[in-house]
Amino acid sequence: MLSDRERDAESYAARSILPLALSEICEYSASCLKQQKAIFDAIRTGDNPDIVFPKLSPSLIGYLRDAVRYSKSPYAKKIADLIAHFQVQQARLRDLQEEVLRRGASGVFPPYLDQAILDAAEVYALASSLFDYARRQEEGERPTASIEAMASALRINGFNPEEAESTYRLLRAYENRP
Numbered sequence: 023m024l025s026d027r028e029r030d031a032e033s034y035a036a037r038s039i040l041p042l043a044l045s046e047i048c049e050y051s052a053s054c055l056k057q058q059k060a061i062f063d064a065i066r067t068g069d070n071p072d073i074v075f076p077k078l079s080p081s082l083i084g085y086l087r088d089a090v091r092y093s094k095s096p097y098a099k100k101i102a103d104l105i106a107h108f109q110v111q112q113a114r115l116r117d118l119q120e121e122v123l124r125r126g127a128s129g130v131f132p133p134y135l136d137q138a139i140l141d142a143a144e145v146y147a148l149a150s151s152l153f154d155y156a157r158r159q160e161e162g163e164r165p166t167a168s169i170e171a172m173a174s175a176l177r178i179n180g181f182n183p184e185e186a187e188s189t190y191r192l193l194r195a196y197e198n199r200p
Contacts (some may be wrong), residue, residue: 029092035088036091040152044150050076051111051142054075055143056137061073064096064126064130069127097155104149118138158161
């Protein structure tokens with residue numbers, strides 16, 4: 023059994039990686055939707071474009087599992103729901119992939135495609151809805167880097183104020199950010 027301090031540390035660790043995991047899920051879903059749009063267009067035109075659905079990093083589910091394990095309700099439930107929807111989306115996507123291989127993109131049965139499109143959109147929306155929690159925004163002010171530290175990082179990496187005027191103009195606008 024973990025002490026409160028250990029549990030807090032595990033929670034913080036799990037949550038620190040959550041924005042990256044959610045970004046990967048959103049990118050994955052957007053890529054699925056892009057391929058599904060190509061199939062959608064192929065059904066109308068009769069074309070048969072090459073369809074390659076994206077893959078996810080194997081560690082992603084482990085990150086999400088840890089986030090469920092160490093998050094407080096209702097966020098643990100929301101992340102668990104995301105995993106459940108994600109599993110359904112992947113199963114239906116495999117069916118769609120088989121359909122594309124069997125019949126070509128233009129021969130896909132439209133209801134299969136409609137469901138796959140909605141599945142990907144739902145996974146994207148569910149993942150997006152967790153970003154505020156993952157970034158700790160509901161806890162109040164998020165820590166931000168100082169303007170001086172950001173300017174130093176820019177200079178160290180070759181962005182001097184004379185050549186990168188628009189970047190430095192935007193940086194000065196950051197002084198007024200909430």
